[in-house]
Amino acid sequence: MPGLAPEEVERRLTSVHCAICKGDRFGIDRRFMQPDGEWRAVCMKCRYSFPVYTDMEFYQRTQPDIPYRLKEISCTDCTHRGVKLDFRATMSVRESIYFVTCLGCKRQFPERSSMEAFE
Numbered sequence: 421m422p423g424l425a426p427e428e429v430e431r432r433l434t435s436v437h438c439a440i441c442k443g444d445r446f447g448i449d450r451r452f453m454q455p456d457g458e459w460r461a462v463c464m465k466c467r468y469s470f471p472v473y474t475d476m477e478f479y480q481r482t483q484p485d486i487p488y489r490l491k492e493i494s495c496t497d498c499t500h501r502g503v504k505l506d507f508r509a510t511m512s513v514r515e516s517i518y519f520v521t522c523l524g525c526k527r528q529f530p531e532r533s534s535m536e537a538f539e
């Protein structure tokens with residue numbers, strides 16, 4: 421996804437908690453930034469690492485129901501429904517998190533999704 425910087429992803433990851441130690445500071449491992457948009461985030465506290473996927477254009481093309489789901493997500497701040505998917509992270513085998521931006525007020529927030537719903 422062009423324009424998405426690792427610093428931006430690190431900043432937005434502070435809105436979620438580590439699956440192991442519940443810490444909220446993560447670093448993107450610059451050595452594992454794959455050309456297909458798969459990155460790796462590492463917990464600053466316990467070194468737990470998990471994948472972050474940044475190519476959402478490709479993801480939404482291969483998962484045609486995703487755009488419909490995004491239209492149903494309502495903002496945590498305003499009453500607007502409908503968000504833009506910026507990137508996603510798989511925090512654990514059970515927890516997939518979408519990092520979205522409200523199309524109404526531009527608020528950015530994480531939206532939890534259960535993996536089962538997607539696989």
Ligand SMILES: [Zn+2]
Nearest residue numbers: 438441463466
């Ligand atoms: Zn941790």
Ligand SMILES: [Zn+2]
Nearest residue numbers: 495498522525
């Ligand atoms: Zn909003």
